[in-house]
Amino acid sequence: GQQVMQIPQYQHVQEGEDFTTYCNSSTTLSNIQWYKQRPGGHPVFLIQLVKSGEVKKQKRLTFQFGEAKKNSSLHITATQTTDVGTYFCAGAYNQGGKLIFGQGTELSVKP
């Protein structure tokens, strides 16, 4: 079946260091979304990538969608304590409603 693998599961960084999480799908995606969940909170939408090779930036966050539309990454430059939380990717495989989430990467930032 369709799967989205996300690594790493945990990442501990010193404030100011960079952070990257990766998602890989077993089959081609129609689009991929990224969400952030703060401890004790609910997932909050960050961005959606649709086109092959797409790169989008939001301040210190850079999102990439692979050329084959099977993988994606989220990179945070110079992490801050406000970046703490779990980052999820979610892949859609067609224009229907099924969405497959990665397992998430829990980011902790040491001041």
Next chain:
Amino acid sequence: EAQVTQNPRYLITVTGKKLTVTCSQNMNHEYMSWYRQDPGLGLRQIYYSMNVEVTDKGDVPEGYKVSRKEKRNFPLILESPSPNQTSLYFCASSRATSYEQYFGPGTRLTVT
């Protein structure tokens, strides 16, 4: 204020006692979905609905039922809850043409 609401937020129940978790959105969204979140497994989709009277199974539908009689409501029904359904449940909604999902605050369910 645009929001997705869930009730109850916390529930402790016993095996076999039917329960319903309600979900309501005020954004006129066509698409609604239920997820469960378990440590190490991320979010897994239970059921989703593309519009009124249109529902479909996600990845883990066993033991759950849903209905979509009105656009704003999408209740999750556990006819005979079991301990392996102890989890954190999220409802989400979005416009049909966009998958930007808005999540509710979550319902923490414990089945003993």
